[in-house]
Amino acid sequence: MLLLAGACALMIVDLLSKDERRRLSFWFAQAILALCFLATLYVIAESAGTRHVIFHGMFVSDLLSHVLKLFGYVAVSAALVYSRQYLLDRGLLRGEFLTLLLFALLGVMVMASANSFITLYLGLELLSLCLYALVALNRDAAASTEAAMKYFVLGALASGLLLYGMSMIYGATGSLLLPEVAARAGALAAGSESARTLLVFGLVFVVAGLAFKLGVVPFHMWIPDVYQGASTAVTLVIGTAPKIAAFAMALRLLVNGLPGLAVDWQQMLIVLAVLSMAIGNITAIAQSNLKRMLAYSTIAHMGFMLLGLLSGVVGGNDLNAVDAYGAAMFYTTVYVLMSLGAFGVLLLASRQGFECEQLEDMKGMNRRDPWVAFLMLLMMFSLAGVPPLAGFYAKFAVISAVVQAGQIWLAVAAVVFSLVGAFYYLRVVKLMYFDDPAADLAPAGGGGARVLLSVNGLALLAIGILPQGLMELCQVAIRSL
Amino acid sequence: MNAPLLSLAIWLPIGTALLVLAAGGDRRAPLQRWLALAGALAGFLVTLPLYAGFDAASAQMQFVELAPWIAQFNVNYHLGVDGISVLFVILNSFITVLVVIAGWSVIGTRVGQYYASFLMLSGVMNGVFSALDAVLFYVFFEATLIPMFIIIGVWGGPNRVYAAVKFFLYTLAGSLLMLVALLYLYGKSGNSFAVLDWHKLPLSLTAQQWLFFGFLLAFAVKVPMWPVHTWLPDAHVEAPTGGSVVLAAIMLKLGAYGFIRFSLPILPDASRELAWLMIGLSLIAVVYIGLVALVQTDLKKLIAYSSVAHMGFVTLGFFVFNAWGVEGALVQMISHGFVSAALFLCVGVLYDRMHTRIIADYGGVVNTMPRFASLMMLFAMANCGLPATSGFVGEFMVILGAMQANFWLAFAAATTLVFGAAYTLWMVKRVVFGAVANDHVAALKDLEPRELVVLGLLAAAVLAMGVYPLPLTEVMHASVDELLRHVAQPKL
Numbered sequence: 008m009l010l011l012a013g014a015c016a017l018m019i020v021d022l023l024s025k026d027e028r029r030r031l032s033f034w035f036a037q038a039i040l041a042l043c044f045l046a047t048l049y050v051i052a053e054s055a056g057t058r059h060v061i062f063h064g065m066f067v068s069d070l071l072s073h074v075l076k077l078f079g080y081v082a083v084s085a086a087l088v089y090s091r092q093y094l095l096d097r098g099l100l101r102g103e104f105l106t107l108l109l110f111a112l113l114g115v116m117v118m119a120s121a122n123s124f125i126t127l128y129l130g131l132e133l134l135s136l137c138l139y140a141l142v143a144l145n146r147d148a149a150a151s152t153e154a155a156m157k158y159f160v161l162g163a164l165a166s167g168l169l170l171y172g173m174s175m176i177y178g179a180t181g182s183l184l185l186p187e188v189a190a191r192a193g194a195l196a197a198g199s200e201s202a203r204t205l206l207v208f209g210l211v212f213v214v215a216g217l218a219f220k221l222g223v224v225p226f227h228m229w230i231p232d233v234y235q236g237a238s239t240a241v242t243l244v245i246g247t248a249p250k251i252a253a254f255a256m257a258l259r260l261l262v263n264g265l266p267g268l269a270v271d272w273q274q275m276l277i278v279l280a281v282l283s284m285a286i287g288n289i290t291a292i293a294q295s296n297l298k299r300m301l302a303y304s305t306i307a308h309m310g311f312m313l314l315g316l317l318s319g320v321v322g323g324n325d326l327n328a329v330d331a332y333g334a335a336m337f338y339t340t341v342y343v344l345m346s347l348g349a350f351g352v353l354l355l356a357s358r359q360g361f362e363c364e365q366l367e368d369m370k371g372m373n374r375r376d377p378w379v380a381f382l383m384l385l386m387m388f389s390l391a392g393v394p395p396l397a398g399f400y401a402k403f404a405v406i407s408a409v410v411q412a413g414q415i416w417l418a419v420a421a422v423v424f425s426l427v428g429a430f431y432y433l434r435v436v437k438l439m440y441f442d443d444p445a446a447d448l449a450p451a452g453g454g455g456a457r458v459l460l461s462v463n464g465l466a467l468l469a470i471g472i473l474p475q476g477l478m479e480l481c482q483v484a485i486r487s488l
Numbered sequence: 489m490n491a492p493l494l495s496l497a498i499w500l501p502i503g504t505a506l507l508v509l510a511a512g513g514d515r516r517a518p519l520q521r522w523l524a525l526a527g528a529l530a531g532f533l534v535t536l537p538l539y540a541g542f543d544a545a546s547a548q549m550q551f552v553e554l555a556p557w558i559a560q561f562n563v564n565y566h567l568g569v570d571g572i573s574v575l576f577v578i579l580n581s582f583i584t585v586l587v588v589i590a591g592w593s594v595i596g597t598r599v600g601q602y603y604a605s606f607l608m609l610s611g612v613m614n615g616v617f618s619a620l621d622a623v624l625f626y627v628f629f630e631a632t633l634i635p636m637f638i639i640i641g642v643w644g645g646p647n648r649v650y651a652a653v654k655f656f657l658y659t660l661a662g663s664l665l666m667l668v669a670l671l672y673l674y675g676k677s678g679n680s681f682a683v684l685d686w687h688k689l690p691l692s693l694t695a696q697q698w699l700f701f702g703f704l705l706a707f708a709v710k711v712p713m714w715p716v717h718t719w720l721p722d723a724h725v726e727a728p729t730g731g732s733v734v735l736a737a738i739m740l741k742l743g744a745y746g747f748i749r750f751s752l753p754i755l756p757d758a759s760r761e762l763a764w765l766m767i768g769l770s771l772i773a774v775v776y777i778g779l780v781a782l783v784q785t786d787l788k789k790l791i792a793y794s795s796v797a798h799m800g801f802v803t804l805g806f807f808v809f810n811a812w813g814v815e816g817a818l819v820q821m822i823s824h825g826f827v828s829a830a831l832f833l834c835v836g837v838l839y840d841r842m843h844t845r846i847i848a849d850y851g852g853v854v855n856t857m858p859r860f861a862s863l864m865m866l867f868a869m870a871n872c873g874l875p876a877t878s879g880f881v882g883e884f885m886v887i888l889g890a891m892q893a894n895f896w897l898a899f900a901a902a903t904t905l906v907f908g909a910a911y912t913l914w915m916v917k918r919v920v921f922g923a924v925a926n927d928h929v930a931a932l933k934d935l936e937p938r939e940l941v942v943l944g945l946l947a948a949a950v951l952a953m954g955v956y957p958l959p960l961t962e963v964m965h966a967s968v969d970e971l972l973r974h975v976a977q978p979k980l
Binding site: 330333377388393394395399400403404406407410411415418419422423425426429430433434436437440441473474475478479482 | 513557558559560561601623626627628630631633634637638641642648649652653656657660661664665667668671672674675
């Protein structure tokens, strides 16, 4: 597995020399991704579901990590296709972009396979540093610089919190390896009161750091600014692959590392999840910038995903675990697909000298380009969770897990906030279909991006009609945990 | 006989819708119209064997199709109809044909999208009526929102966006709580979404009552019952004629059908326990909304409120728990499907010529449009329940059912005959009769052949049902008996 990651890095170094020939490096990056994808597939076939631990137990190679990696490759590859024209128009498609992107992906991969606090932290920092740089990539834009600054300061703070929490847990358990931490923390938590206090303190910091990275309330402040400030191509990147990483991190840290404290972190996650859904959905209504609106929608969606994570273990009984974590994973995957598509539409609609990012810009999309409008309609209804689109089954699976965990009120809250959420997604549809175009903008071009966008949108519909395959994949992956 | 008729009834219109969309933009409008008509007709034709091959003596589900769909949640693609739902599948497919014809020359912009929306809606609603798996039901139930939202929002009147969003959010609010209820039942029943299994599931009274409210909100919004009916007048007023027709004729029935398929058989004890509430709300709809209808100045609003009142009659019939009441309510649903469709089409005919729906702008239409006037008179009479029209049969049966339960109940329900007659006939008097009100009315042209066909078909249906309702009641009889037997048994 690491071999793969190494290969990835090596080839990136190669890329650096080809800075001038953008077209070539673009395809080269795509080829790397395809290669990694195939290699991961090969590893899956080879390992046949067994679990390998390498590097003195720092790194785990199981089905879950493989599947997450596959999603990661697809997400980044799609992101590249979507943003190509946009970046070319703005002269941003440079070696740095591709390199940083692939390194960020490498961070995601490391996190997906992390089996100790150190590896996890390493992956996280690799990802975060690349993202800070990506946000600042458009050096001349004040908004980008400001966003990068905010992102960096807050992100560093979050990393600090996370490290602090990890060190406390290390102090209590004497190990950095997640399985050992899990075993000792469980025993300690059941034992003396003082050890438990220390662990819970550590946990609070870990969860806070995690919440920062996930971008859930009350640690969400950076998301809207970064989403809005970064150029849309970078926002697309931030909105997709890192979500997979954040999910992996939450799963590894909390479920793998600290199952003994499930009762404690479940309570924290409930607060985070409900607050995120409430504030994310309600604030999104007031936004006039589409990117900012999608940022708040991300916050709400991550809150929803947490619901799945927190309903896995009920009273020490983890019968529900596969369903619940599988639901959360399914949710993350579907969210990444929807987010890809939504930002993809924005990128497609943007042209040289014109940024499509205000809600107003969607006006009359149906007149200008019925097919893209239809795809955006699919994304929006899917984000709102209306059947028969994939977003509905994601919500359905999570709410089902919550109900099975006996948290009916939580389910009702989730449902009420998704209703609030439906309002602003509907507004986008309304603008596209019911309003007349504000300016006479010719339909956007972009051959490859257009085709991929169609595939993306129709995939949401296909998953909506036959959700079984992806759900099963998620559950099988979770079982390997 | 082994053809998957229900699947065809669902997917044939949806498939045609995709074809229509694929046919291209407005330049291909004539082709799209004919395609849509062919799809709608085909969809209607495949439902006819459903009636012909239906075994009326049996209360079992028929034409069952069962295939695994989402194995993780034990969700199946499970279709089937009993004597109740089969009628709605046919009604829906029939109305779709009429809607396609009615929009023929009226809709000039984005024709393909218009027809595709209606065909999809039709297929999805057939799905709601024939789904026997709760998730499948929910998916279809919700999927009706998207096409309707677009129909109202794109081809609607001046205030269409407000109406479309209100419609969408009201219905979504109701049905999301139903989703929680469905998931709770899924857990209770040992991981099954089969609606028929749920019918046998024992549940405590408290659980039943909570679930009842979960379902109530979803279905009450759709029916719509007082006090969550306020989206309906807005939606009707703004929707294009075809949208209003489908909304009144079929979509409102989805809610009432939900009561029959979910609330009553799954939660019989809570239903009996809370019948007072349901009857109370129904009577408010019948009496109060009847009065509200009286003062409307807008034709469509008047008919919309009249729909709410008539649907109040339907829910009243369900919750008196006897054969007269339930069968009457079902007949009323079908009849209302024809009559409200016809009345909205009549308004559409007038609106296409005059571009106003305000009652005061009309007067003396009979002088210039005699054929139209006579048809409209017939539908108006059916709306107020004149004997020999379909409206009479249902209302009479429900009142008989109410009489068996309680005299005063029947008395209050019967006031609808007075109010219904009052607001309908007064409206007809102001619009159709009297001297020619203004130059615009004087210039009106009578019905075109296309309009005559649509209204004529509906008139024939209304009269046939009024004179000889047996073919309808015969089909539903066994199923209704079974339902009532089921509701009478406690399952605590």
